[in-house]
Amino acid sequence: MERITSTPFGRRQVTADHLAAQALLKAPIPDAVPDKWTIIKELTAARLAFQVTDRDLAVLHALVSFHPHDSLADGEGTIVFPSNAALSERAHGMAESTLRRHLAALVRAQLIIRHDSPNGKRYAARGVDGGFERVFGFDLRPLLVRLPEIAQAAHEARAAALRLKRLREAVVLRVRDAVKLIEFAQDEIQEDWGSILGKLKLIQQCLRRKNDVDALNALNVDADHILNNVNSLIVANKTKEMDANDAINERHIQYSNLKHSDSEPSLEKEEATAPALADPAVRVKPKLPLYLVLKACPDVLDYMPDGISSWEELVHSADFIRPMLGISDDAWLRARNAMGDEQAAITLVAILQKASEIRSPGGYLRALTSKAEDGAFSPGPMIMALISTENKREV
CATH class of the missing domain: 1.10.10 (Arc Repressor Mutant, subunit A)
Incomplete structure (x- = not known):
């Protein structure tokens, strides 16, 4: 032509x-x-x-x-x-x-x-x-x-859009974590939560706009700072409460100090001393949201490929995993009796998450169970400490 x-x-x-x-x-x-x-x-x-x-x-x-x-x-x-x-x-x-x-x-x-x-x-x-x-x-x-030019520009545009999406997700998740943790802590800890919630609300309002990468990076830094501050306040308060009790003058047992005799008493002795299993209907349900427990203890999901979507499934998972940690039937029964099924399951998956640092998981669970029987233990601080570690790793 x-x-x-x-x-x-x-x-x-x-x-x-x-x-x-x-x-x-x-x-x-x-x-x-x-x-x-x-x-x-x-x-x-x-x-x-x-x-x-x-x-x-x-x-x-x-x-x-x-x-x-x-x-x-x-x-x-x-x-x-x-x-x-x-x-x-x-x-x-x-x-x-x-x-x-x-x-x-x-x-x-x-x-x-x-x-x-x-x-x-x-x-x-x-x-x-x-x-x-x-x-x-x-x-x-x-x-x-201009096909090569068009294809390259399209690839870069999609990559930039994905980065923007992931960054926005990070801000949303950090804000959500902070709000949920404040809901968990505000009834027990005296703090200016209203001021912190106000800052989080401002971030949420900013997220409704169309933000570029620089704006989202700034929001992510602010949200991360607030979340770390909330975690620190909760962990510090729980540590102070436990330090005030002479019977539990440290927040958790130092793993290296556990002696062999702490690990597994005989089954006969345990059966003689363990009380009957309490009525599940009167147990206190966990204040921690399930998703937060799974965020702090992701290793449990390696054993549950279909995921965990309820407290019942978490208890089932803990019951499935605990023999792999060397925790006997009687130690597990005593823990569930003292703490309640859900709290015991939270404690066990937290032990699983820190298994590489614990010389005797069975002995450690028994020690925590003894504290629980005295009304001096809650798995909340363990989860908060793990969350804090996870947040630092993400940053």
């Missing part, structure tokens, strides 16, 4: 950009060319890099639809020549003045090139063999020439 002109019709002037765009008509195209709709999809993802809007792309979509083949590389050429009326119809009735504005934007972005006829009309002239000899309209060849 012959191209015999490179200048625009009417009052439009030749510019450096116009000449640069004309060079695309002679540039090579890639060997592998996807179908035309894949190109449009990639360009949609990369539109900011090419400074075009969704409305510009809607007009381009309508233009491409006039090419009769799936691939722009097929057929007799890459020029389409719809009338304004036909193009408006495929652009869902867009006004002709609006069409012209979006076509001009596509030309400026060098995604299409005008190939103007002597009178400025769009049409095709056939030769004696019946094929197109000359065609005047919009040339789509730049879409083929």
Whole structure:
């Protein structure tokens, strides 16, 4: 197909950009060319890099639809020549003045090139063999020439969008953790929780806006600082409460000090001293939310591939895991009797999470059970300490 002109019709002037765009008509195209709709999809993802809007792309979509083949590389050429009326119809009735504005934007972005006829009309002239000899309209060849550029920009845009999504998720999760922990602690710890909740509410309000990476990074830093502060307040308060009790003058047993005699008394002795299992109906339910326990003790999920979605499942998981830690039936029964099923399960999965640091998990559980029988133990501080460690690891 012959191209015999490179200048625009009417009052439009030749510019450096116009000449640069004309060079695309002679540039090579890639060997592998996807179908035309894949190109449009990639360009949609990369539109900011090419400074075009969704409305510009809607007009381009309508233009491409006039090419009769799936691939722009097929057929007799890459020029389409719809009338304004036909193009408006495929652009869902867009006004002709609006069409012209979006076509001009596509030309400026060098995604299409005008190939103007002597009178400025769009049409095709056939030769004696019946094929197109000359065609005047919009040339789509730049879409083929710029395929590598479009694909790279689309990849970068999707990667940036994913980073933005992950960063926003991190802020949302930190805010959620902080709010839940405050709900857990505000009845027991005297602190200016209202002020802290006010800061969290401000972060939540900011998340309703469309934030860029810098704004989300700032929100993430603020949320992380608040969450660490809440964790520190809870752990410090629990430590103070336990230090005040002479019977439990340290928050937890130092693992290295556990003696062999602490590990597993005989079954006969345990059966003689252990009280009957308490009525589950009168046990105190955990104040900790289940998701927080699982966040602090993710190792338990390695044994439960289907996940844990209820306290009953956590208790079942703990019962399944405890023989692997060397915890006997009677030690587990005594712990459940003293703490209640859910609290005992929380304690056990916390021990599992710190198993590499505990010389005798069975002896450690017995020691904690003795404290629980005196009303001097709750697994809350263990979970808070693990959460604090996990948060530091994430940062």
